Amino acid sequence: xxxxEDRDAQLAQLALTYRSRLPDLWRVAAAxxxxxxxxxxxxxxxxxxxxxxxxxxxxEGPLEGWLWRIVVNVARNARRExxxxxxxxxxxxxxMATADRVVESEVAAALARLSERQRLVLFLxxxxxxxxxxxxxxxxxxxxxxxxTLTAARAALAQxxxxxxxxx
Amino acid sequence: xxxxxxxxxxxxxxxxxxxxxxxxxILSAASVPASVxxxxxxxxxxxxxxxRRRNVLVALVVVAIVAPLAAVAANRWWFLRAGLPHPxxxxxxxTRGSWSGHQWELVAYPSKGYGLCWGITFPGHTxxxxxxxxxxxxxxxxxxxxxxxxxxxAIVGLRHWNPADLPTVMFESDGTNEPGxxxxxxxxxxxxATHAVIRWRTGKAIRVRTFATPVAGYxxxxxxxxxxxxxxxxxxxxxxxxxxxxxQVVACFNxxxxxxxxxxxxxxxxx
Numbered sequence: 001x002x003x004x005e006d007r008d009a010q011l012a013q014l015a016l017t018y019r020s021r022l023p024d025l026w027r028v029a030a031a032x033x034x035x036x037x038x039x040x041x042x043x044x045x046x047x048x049x050x051x052x053x054x055x056x057x058x059x060e061g062p063l064e065g066w067l068w069r070i071v072v073n074v075a076r077n078a079r080r081e082x083x084x085x086x087x088x089x090x091x092x093x094x095x096m097a098t099a100d101r102v103v104e105s106e107v108a109a110a111l112a113r114l115s116e117r118q119r120l121v122l123f124l125x126x127x128x129x130x131x132x133x134x135x136x137x138x139x140x141x142x143x144x145x146x147x148x149t150l151t152a153a154r155a156a157l158a159q160x161x162x163x164x165x166x167x168x
Numbered sequence: 169x170x171x172x173x174x175x176x177x178x179x180x181x182x183x184x185x186x187x188x189x190x191x192x193x194i195l196s197a198a199s200v201p202a203s204v205x206x207x208x209x210x211x212x213x214x215x216x217x218x219x220r221r222r223n224v225l226v227a228l229v230v231v232a233i234v235a236p237l238a239a240v241a242a243n244r245w246w247f248l249r250a251g252l253p254h255p256x257x258x259x260x261x262x263t264r265g266s267w268s269g270h271q272w273e274l275v276a277y278p279s280k281g282y283g284l285c286w287g288i289t290f291p292g293h294t295x296x297x298x299x300x301x302x303x304x305x306x307x308x309x310x311x312x313x314x315x316x317x318x319x320x321x322a323i324v325g326l327r328h329w330n331p332a333d334l335p336t337v338m339f340e341s342d343g344t345n346e347p348g349x350x351x352x353x354x355x356x357x358x359x360x361a362t363h364a365v366i367r368w369r370t371g372k373a374i375r376v377r378t379f380a381t382p383v384a385g386y387x388x389x390x391x392x393x394x395x396x397x398x399x400x401x402x403x404x405x406x407x408x409x410x411x412x413x414x415x416q417v418v419a420c421f422n423x424x425x426x427x428x429x430x431x432x433x434x435x436x437x438x439x
Binding site for chain 1: 172173177180181183187188189190191193194195197199369
């Protein structure tokens, strides 16, 4: 296929993913960023980047995995952003602050004890129902590592929450 | 039986009941013309060129217009050309300065039918031009090459400028991949605003002073600032507040709120 047609097809797939998976995309972005309110903006930003960079997609894995990698990175960066770096004298409620913040709970505390990779695998698996291959592409790890990480994450979360881990 | 892990994660981030996205806004922010994508009709070369360009006008429909280089090179002011709001008086330099070593000017002039117009221009710089994109002014903004931009008093619901001291902020933004040239934001705020505070979704913000408008009949002040590269892209901008001398919000733009006739309640902006 000619390069331009490639790109057309990729854009069409991005559009389809956007329209069909938006609630899942928002949910994953909310989980990673810690802000339910910020999630729509983060996903929007991720898709803008994806559209701008779609020609850099090399087709070595599923496009959806490549897209999820961008979503994950944008959401992770949002969580890391220091607040009000340019106006330190003006503390305020920001999208990352209190009002809309994902409820701090025992679950949040338990998740905080997991490794970042474990959390990301959990979020992508449970909130987006991604298969191992797509998760692997999104996180730049192998499918085998996805499975092992998911098992470990479930066990650690169950222990932290004092749940009786269901056989899965 | 619900898996306890699933139940826990459901409690952590409940599912979104309704998700309404805006694909066209993504294409616009990515500078991909919605009308041609997907499927794209433009050539690959043209599309790549378009992707380098980022210009947005929040609360407005953005249309970028570029004139042929030859038509504007001779003009002191690039925006004095056919298709753009015609000035009724000579343009005035509101302020000038240097960004990243490049001289710039913020210019304002009264126009016929479009109220007050303001623009950023980089004197002495011959911008790269995108030919064939269009040459008519529309929806409150025009751009020139990769750096210059101008806008007039046209916002949603206020197609033509109302000289009243409206509690609102109008602005334009232009980004560029021209080496060394900054992304910038310029705009107009209520006349009582001595400063403008621009905020991004990340929580970062910058505070800039405003300048009196040397155009009779328009009770507004103007501002212009480069946008630090470390800040998120323009589409992540959340609000612009006009602040008076006492630190009170007197003008507001909020990207997450639908305005009423172009006016945003002051409560949606922070000092």
